[in-house]
Amino acid sequence: QLQLQESGPGLVKPSETLSLICTVSGDSISSNNFYWGWIRQPPGKGLEWIGSLYSSGSPFSNPSLKTRVAMSVDTSKNQFSLTLYSLTAADTAVYYCARHMSIRGVFDFWGLGTLVTVSS
Amino acid sequence: DIQMTQSPSTLSASIGDRVTITCRASQSIGTWLAWYQQQPGKAPKLLVYRASNLEGGVPSRFSGTGSGTEFTLTIGNLQAEDFATYYCQQYETYSPYTFGQGTRLEIK
Numbered sequence: 564q565l566q567l568q569e570s571g572p573g574l575v576k577p578s579e580t581l582s583l584i585c586t587v588s589g590d591s592i593s594s595n596n597f598y599w600g601w602i603r604q605p606p607g608k609g610l611e612w613i614g615s616l617y618s619s620g621s622p623f624s625n626p627s628l629k630t631r632v633a634m635s636v637d638t639s640k641n642q643f644s645l646t647l648y649s650l651t652a653a654d655t656a657v658y659y660c661a662r663h664m665s666i667r668g669v670f671d672f673w674g675l676g677t678l679v680t681v682s683s
Numbered sequence: 684d685i686q687m688t689q690s691p692s693t694l695s696a697s698i699g700d701r702v703t704i705t706c707r708a709s710q711s712i713g714t715w716l717a718w719y720q721q722q723p724g725k726a727p728k729l730l731v732y733r734a735s736n737l738e739g740g741v742p743s744r745f746s747g748t749g750s751g752t753e754f755t756l757t758i759g760n761l762q763a764e765d766f767a768t769y770y771c772q773q774y775e776t777y778s779p780y781t782f783g784q785g786t787r788l789e790i791k
Contacts, residue, residue: 610719610727610770612780625779626684659726667774669717671738673726 565589567660567674574680581647581679585660586640593618593638598663600670601634601645603656611656615663616643650681685709685773689783695791700761704786706754706771715775718747718756721768721785730769731756758788766790 571583585599592599600615614624614632622634633646647654657678661670686709696702706716714734719727729738731747734754744759758765771783 609784610772610782612782615777623777627779661726663774666777667715669729669732669772669774670719670727671729671732673728676726 565662565672567662567672569658569660569674569677571658571677571679573678574682575650576683577651577681579650581645581650581654581681583645583647583658583660583677583679584642585644585674586642587662588641591638592636592641592643595664598666598668599636599643600661600663602659602661602670602673603654604659604676605653605656613645613647613658652681655679655681684779685712685776685781687771687773687781687783689769689771689786691786692784693787693789695789696761697791698761698763701757701759702761702788703758704756704769704771704788706749706756706783708752708754708773711751712773712775714750715773716747716749716754717772717774718745719770719772720765721770723767727770761788 566588568586575581598615601613616622616634624632631648636643657676659676660674662672663670688707690705716734718731721727730741735747746757748755769786
């Protein structure tokens, strides 16, 4: 059974950089040419797609966040990562990693999510 | 961006009821629409893809219809575990993928 697990700091200061890792278990991240994405949810609010990347790289992201987002894949560790720069309080959210099977694919497996709070 | 608008924002119903949630897209998305269910404190769970296809393991009391700009999710014979928040998502374009604002289904 495929499982995804987010990890990273729970608290980050404003203007600093957030780095999150999603560890995939139950399947190889580079098999079957899946896509791997990040979605966030501010407390009490809706879902916002941040970005995704193909198993061989090639990231693409939400234009509203594009200038602050970087993503990468580490196939040797079966992980993919999200870096978000220049944080503000508006970036406080639960961050989820998820899989989608194609570029026109729904998010069919999700991690449990990790809460990131941006505060001094 | 393609805007997704759900109605109602909150829906009150009783166990055994049949309810319908509507999702409208700001432009045609064909049938590139998914529905998710989110329980409090949990990750969203995929229910429906391509507007009307049930994900494996999803009870048949859930059904999705629609194409173009108007879509519905219907839940028949509501069970206790169905009270949650529901989101639609378009994936006709990835620039960006967008979600509706959510519909909270609560017990009357």
